[in-house]
Amino acid sequence: MLKVGILGAGTMGSMHANCYAQLPDVEVVAIADKRTDLARKVAEPLGARVYEEADELIEKADVDIVDVCLPTPMHKEFVVKAARAGKHVFCEKPLALTIEDGEEMINECEKAGVKFMVGHVLRYFHEYVAIKKQIDAGAIGKPAVVRASRCASQPLGWQDWYRKREMSGGVCLDLIIHDFDFLRWCFGDVERVYAKGTTFTDIPVEYALVTLRFKNGVIAHVEGSWAHSGFFTTFEAAGTDGLLYFDSRTASPIRIFVRRKGEEKAAVEVPESPVNESPYLREIRHFVECVAQDKEPEITGRDALEAIRIAIAALDSMKTGKPVTL
Amino acid sequence: MVKVGMISFAHMHAYSYASCLKELPNAEIVAIYNEDTSIADDLVKRFGGKFFDDYHKLLEEDLDAVIVCSANADHKEHVVAAAEAGKHVLCEKPIATTIEDAEAMIEACRKAGVKFGIAFPCRYIPAVRRAKEAIERGEIGRIVGIKGTNHGTMPGGWFVVKEKSGGGAVMDHTVHVVDLWRWFMKSEVVEVYAEADTLIHDIEVDDVGMLTLLFDNGVFATLDTSWSRPKAFPTWGDVTMEIVGEEGVISLDAFAQDFDLYNNKVMKAQWIYWGDNMDMGLISDFIDSVEKDRPFMITGEDGLRALEVVLAAYKSAETHQPVRLR
CATH class of the missing domain: 3.30.360.10 (Dihydrodipicolinate Reductase; domain 2)
Known part of the structure; x- marks a missing residue:
């Protein structure tokens, strides 16, 4: 069973949560959003734990996959943090706001040996x-x-x-x-x-x-x-x-x-x-x-x-x- | 009764203009000239008048006005001769293939004191007029940007002979929509960027054109002039625009007043147009302006301004740089 943590409980975060819930052998165990009310609404039906901070989820939650559905300027920080923590990373599009950030994200995922995919759906x-x-x-x-x-x-x-x-x-x-x-x-x-x-x-x-x-x-x-x-x-x-x-x-x-x-x-x-x-x-x-x-x-x-x-x-x-x- | 001479049926629009003249109670086709004399009998039978194999002779007749529908590069010769003979002139678009020719035509008509109109019939489409009124009433607020198309089917014939046409899809299909935008916004194009190439047909002129224009009121616009409609397409092409304003959007599809027809003998879907005939609007307005001796709305300068955009587009497509017009 693969365990997933989702960063961001907005439109895409809840959409992704809904998708994982339909798949076998995978479960969403954690959702992070500063808007904890929103996070709870997504987390409750899945029995997932709510974190207020994305950092906390990456550090504490026992997950294999981190799914980044945060506003674009936060993509780099949390993709890199997740990769460094050894998590496989799915990131919503666009990859980043600059080429440099994008390259760094790709390099960090390669270095960490984790899977990385961007949601060009x-x-x-x-x-x-x-x-x-x-x-x-x-x-x-x-x-x-x-x-x-x-x-x-x-x-x-x-x-x-x-x-x-x-x-x-x-x-x-x-x-x-x-x-x-x-x-x-x-x-x-x-x-x-x-x-x-x-x-x-x-x-x-x-x-x-x-x-x-x-x-x-x-x-x-x-x-x-x-x-x-x-x-x-x-x-x-x-x-x-x-x-x-x-x-x-x-x-x-x-x-x-x-x-x-x-x-x-x-x-x-x-x-x-x-x-x-x-x-x-x-x-x-x-x-x-x-x-x-x-x-x-x-x-x-x-x-x-x-x-x-x-x-x-x-x-x-x-x-x-x-x-x-x- | 306005007595009209037709100078050339090289451009197929001549057939439509002549049909309109035949229907008008206050106009009469008195004389017809055409380079190809093999269709002389047919033209006279269909539209009346006397056939001439020399346009100088035609201009000696008692005519009030002539309509010039020769190949683009021949417009100047025919328009200047008509002006010098004291005839009012309506000229098929584009006005000419060079700025020098266009200026010489305008000057000849000015000197002779005759009307010089350019055939931009799209100004007579009711939906186009509705768009203009909506813009002028401020219904969509300040215009921000416009996405336009004037697609067509590759016409063949002299249209694809550079010496006669001056260019392909960009020459053929830029001027209608540029004229409408100048008319809508009372604004001039200041900069042109274009990608253009021969990508679809085995011809010596361009068949794909993608222009980006900047107007002096700050509005940006793109215009697809491509002859991209295949033979299998249900109609000849289109004139469309998406006019985006600060307070709304106008979507215009000028020839959408149609229905679908499926016929086993034709074996392709057809869109049958049932809207008003824009050519009748153009021709009756021109004839009326001659009869009442009032100004005609679409001037040689309008033709020249549209041609400037065409020539700038060709320059840009060659240099891959935007071209300043003024």
Whole structure:
């Protein structure tokens, strides 16, 4: 039985806790969060112990895996501490806010001989897996021009950390990091990045438009938005023999709207795309298997590092107004 | 009755403009010139008027206005000759392939005291006008950034001969949307960055274009001009934009007024457009401006400003650096 300690009981921490709970031979035994009320809510159904401090969990809890779901600026400190304590480490994306921090995290995990995986969960999303399969099979011929969008409303988090660019890195590091990793998975390494966005302005909405030129010639456009309402993604890839297009807004097989008596305003219709196994469960299962069977995770430290390299290049391009060559 | 001469059917839009003229009660096609004389009988049968194999002879006729739909590089010769003959001119976009040609055309029309209009029919799409009104009313607050597309299918013919077209997808599909954005925001493009290449078809001009623009009001925008729609695609292409403001978002898909058609003989899905005919809006407005001798909304300067963006994009794609316009 593998024992897990989760750092952070926010959206991702409770999501991960829920995934571990569905897997055999693994149990969540400890959850750390300064917001102990929140931690207790996640911990109680699992019979896990609550720690107020992440340090305390790493030092005292008898765990094999530490799962880091803290705000991005805290990733390095606790990944390194967990690795040094001999724990296998799963870390939410993005890896870190700087290349130096990311490299240090990877090196420390290697030195400690522990498994390390970063949650680039798109690689476990049914639609993205299916898209990659088609591209790899030549369904669009040689890929040429690609468009990815990820639009959401402004996320809320602990002390509103998403809104602070020095903490979250804005949409480039926090949101479309998903698309950067997926595009790199499909098309290889990026040569050049050019970006415009609001991240370094006093404009109250976070929006970025990024152009990537891949080493294989592919030109890609990525839109990241916390300026929209709701959440949706789109993906389009055109090549020498065809085009594929995905829109999460039309790929919802069920929509439910509930009319409440006496309410003047129409209720919101909630679209859903239910799947038997959530992408998060697939992701966590893979990591648990890697630990149990001493295998290397599919998503390597270098993958996570290259993803933040693209995001940081986009931010640098925004700041300088120049393209950044990687 | 406004008497109109058609100079060339090299650009397929001429067929649509001529059909509109035929429908208008206050316009008449009096004369037609075309480089390819093999279709002379067909053109006269469809649209009326007298056929000329020499446009100089056509310009000797009693005409109020001419519509120039020759290949991009021939616009200057035809427009200048028409102006010198004292005819009002509506010219297909892009205005020309060089700044010098465009300036010479504007100057010739100014000197002759004739109207010089550029065919940017997208200004006549009702949904586009709704977007403009919403922006002007401040419905989405200050505009932050815009994501635009003007996708198409590779047109072939003279469009892919650089000498005649001046360039590929970037030349063909930049100007419509740039014109709309200038019109919406009363703002000029100050900087252009572009990735452009020939990645899809075996042709001598670019078929993928990804532009990033900066306007003098601080708004950033990207525009995908690619001929990325394969033959199997249900329609010719699109004009779309996501206009992100501080207080909201306008999503515009200009040709979305359509329905799906599946036909066994065609063996591909088709999107059948049923919205208003933008070309009719353009042509009837131009004819009305000639008849009433009032200014026409879309000027040679509008054409020139849009062309400047195209040429800056080509320069940027070559140098991999942003190009300042003003």
